[in-house]
Amino acid sequence: MKESTSVIKKLEQAKQWVQEAGQFLRENLAEPLEITEKTRYDDLVTNYDKAVQKRIISKILQAYPKDFILAEEDEKKVEFSEQISQLWVLDPIDGTTNFIVQKDDFAIMLAYFENGVGKFGIILDVMNEKLYWSNDHAAFCNEKQLHENVAPLHQSLLAVNAYMYRTNTGGLLDLSHHTLGVRSCGSAGISYTKLLDGKIIGYFSHLQVWDYAAGMIISEKLGFVTKALDGENPHFNGREMVYTVPKRLLGLIQEKMQGSEN
Amino acid sequence: MKESTSVIKKLEQAKQWVQEAGQFLRENLAEPLEITEKTRYDDLVTNYDKAVQKRIISKILQAYPKDFILAEEDEKKVEFSEQISQLWVLDPIDGTTNFIVQKDDFAIMLAYFENGVGKFGIILDVMNEKLYWSNDHAAFCNEKQLHENVAPLHQSLLAVNAYMYRTNTGGLLDLSHHTLGVRSCGSAGISYTKLLDGKIIGYFSHLQVWDYAAGMIISEKLGFVTKALDGENPHFNGREMVYTVPKRLLGLIQEKMQGSEN
Numbered sequence: 001m002k003e004s005t006s007v008i009k010k011l012e013q014a015k016q017w018v019q020e021a022g023q024f025l026r027e028n029l030a031e032p033l034e035i036t037e038k039t040r041y042d043d044l045v046t047n048y049d050k051a052v053q054k055r056i057i058s059k060i061l062q063a064y065p066k067d068f069i070l071a072e073e074d075e076k077k078v079e080f081s082e083q084i085s086q087l088w089v090l091d092p093i094d095g096t097t098n099f100i101v102q103k104d105d106f107a108i109m110l111a112y113f114e115n116g117v118g119k120f121g122i123i124l125d126v127m128n129e130k131l132y133w134s135n136d137h138a139a140f141c142n143e144k145q146l147h148e149n150v151a152p153l154h155q156s157l158l159a160v161n162a163y164m165y166r167t168n169t170g171g172l173l174d175l176s177h178h179t180l181g182v183r184s185c186g187s188a189g190i191s192y193t194k195l196l197d198g199k200i201i202g203y204f205s206h207l208q209v210w211d212y213a214a215g216m217i218i219s220e221k222l223g224f225v226t227k228a229l230d231g232e233n234p235h236f237n238g239r240e241m242v243y244t245v246p247k248r249l250l251g252l253i254q255e256k257m258q259g260s261e262n
Numbered sequence: 263m264k265e266s267t268s269v270i271k272k273l274e275q276a277k278q279w280v281q282e283a284g285q286f287l288r289e290n291l292a293e294p295l296e297i298t299e300k301t302r303y304d305d306l307v308t309n310y311d312k313a314v315q316k317r318i319i320s321k322i323l324q325a326y327p328k329d330f331i332l333a334e335e336d337e338k339k340v341e342f343s344e345q346i347s348q349l350w351v352l353d354p355i356d357g358t359t360n361f362i363v364q365k366d367d368f369a370i371m372l373a374y375f376e377n378g379v380g381k382f383g384i385i386l387d388v389m390n391e392k393l394y395w396s397n398d399h400a401a402f403c404n405e406k407q408l409h410e411n412v413a414p415l416h417q418s419l420l421a422v423n424a425y426m427y428r429t430n431t432g433g434l435l436d437l438s439h440h441t442l443g444v445r446s447c448g449s450a451g452i453s454y455t456k457l458l459d460g461k462i463i464g465y466f467s468h469l470q471v472w473d474y475a476a477g478m479i480i481s482e483k484l485g486f487v488t489k490a491l492d493g494e495n496p497h498f499n500g501r502e503m504v505y506t507v508p509k510r511l512l513g514l515i516q517e518k519m520q521g522s523e524n
Contacts, residue, residue: 101442154303157363162443162444166427180363183447199364
């Protein structure tokens with residue numbers, strides 16, 4: 001299947017917009033933050049989440065005024081739909097708590113869909129200046145093509161949402177006993193970069209579509225699949241427990257999540 | 263208190279030995295590993311743990327043939343003791359699983375004690391080429407002096423051992439509810455570097471003396487204190503649950519670990 005010229009052009013533009021936004025964040029990291037609580041004391045947004053969102057949205061709409069945008073910090077969000085012929089999904093700062101507290105381990109994520117089909121994803125590990133992205137046929141980190149690199153489950157690590165892990169939601173704790181252990185870094189975007197780098201074999205968390213859209217699209221190029229906890233495809237609306245694992249280990253992983261013994 | 267010339271000289275030599283060992287690991291990262299299970303399937307050692315240990319021990323003994331060395335991969339270990347006037351404590355690769363699986367997030371750690379008193383600590387974040395170390399009066403990352411940087415508990419993150427967290431050992435889960443959350447990276451050394459950078463406010467894990475000796479000594483220079491789970495000083499012998507937190511928050515943290523309500 002050949003990628004259309006217009007999608008290739010969008011991808012190149014989108015990579016540049018994300019890179020520029022990352023540079024803006026790195027240059028302003030020493031400035032004081034305005035921090036606002038959203039739903040609860042540990043659900044935070046800063047003036048920089050909003051500034052990055054504004055910058056990227058304005059670039060998209062300037063170039064493609066008819067496209068739709070689903071962005072984390074929008075008060076009124078469009079709903080993800082297969083009816084929308086051109087839809088951008090944006091997380092301006094993924095891992096906002098890390099951004100505030102650690103000044104590290106946060107990402108900018110942008111994904112692009114046509115009629116519900118993911119065309120490309122972009123994840124920028126801002127502090128390490130690593131841009132992960134996919135086109136129609138492959139995944140890349142900066143200009144280097146990434147390749148499938150799947151170790152056996154028992155020689156691998158998982159990235160997990162701490163709550164799901166400790167409460168064994170979906171059998172995640174059971175599954176973890178069949179691996180070398182779990183890691184938790186507080187950012188979906190950074191977790192997906194570790195998956196793409198082959199550092200972890202699976203990522204399990206409680207996510208909104210802007211948290212997993214880019215990671216899902218890019219990781220598909222390396223043989224990963226993203227599922228909701230019930231084994232179905234994610235529904236892309238509202239917060240949902242999802243996981244991304246190698247397609248060829250999906251059966252084994254689902255078996256271990258059902259608590260079958262060693 | 264003035265540092266003796268001999269300790270200053272040892273520190274400078276030790277920094278160089280650790281840096282050289284780090285370079286050796288980075289240069290050989292693409293080579294195949296020989297992996298051996300120690301106590302169980304997820305307690306691993308590689309030929310590189312052994313090679314780094316051998317390199318550093320031979321440097322120490324060449325320069326200081328009468329000094330004692332307590333090293334992780336020694337079959338027969340000396341016991342930590344205040345009776346030993348010159349004792350080096352070495353972890354050749356801390357985060358061996360990360361070293362094997364991720365090729366990232368592992369550290370070389372070296373600490374030096376005189377009659378039970380920590381004189382200096384060294385932690386090398388190998389892949390990021392960041393050397394954390396302390397002398398008699400201050401802590402450094404490479405050549406930059408580090409400074410105390412303690413946020414309020416409820417605006418901070420913890421690094422935790424996943425098992426202790428999920429089982430609420432020592433009230434760690436209770437404590438975590440008074441913070442912005444937990445992170446888990448699979449290496450004591452890397453966790454200590456995050457503590458020294460101000461990215462986390464406390465580190466809780468189940469450790470051997472070579473896992474926390476260097477971190478304890480360096481972090482003291484930034485106002486941190488290292489305690490066993492019972493609130494006493496660690497006993498430096500055998501695996502022990504320990505935590506390192508800011509001294510001026512110790513009372514508050516111990517209170518929250520006892521499960522007092524919000």
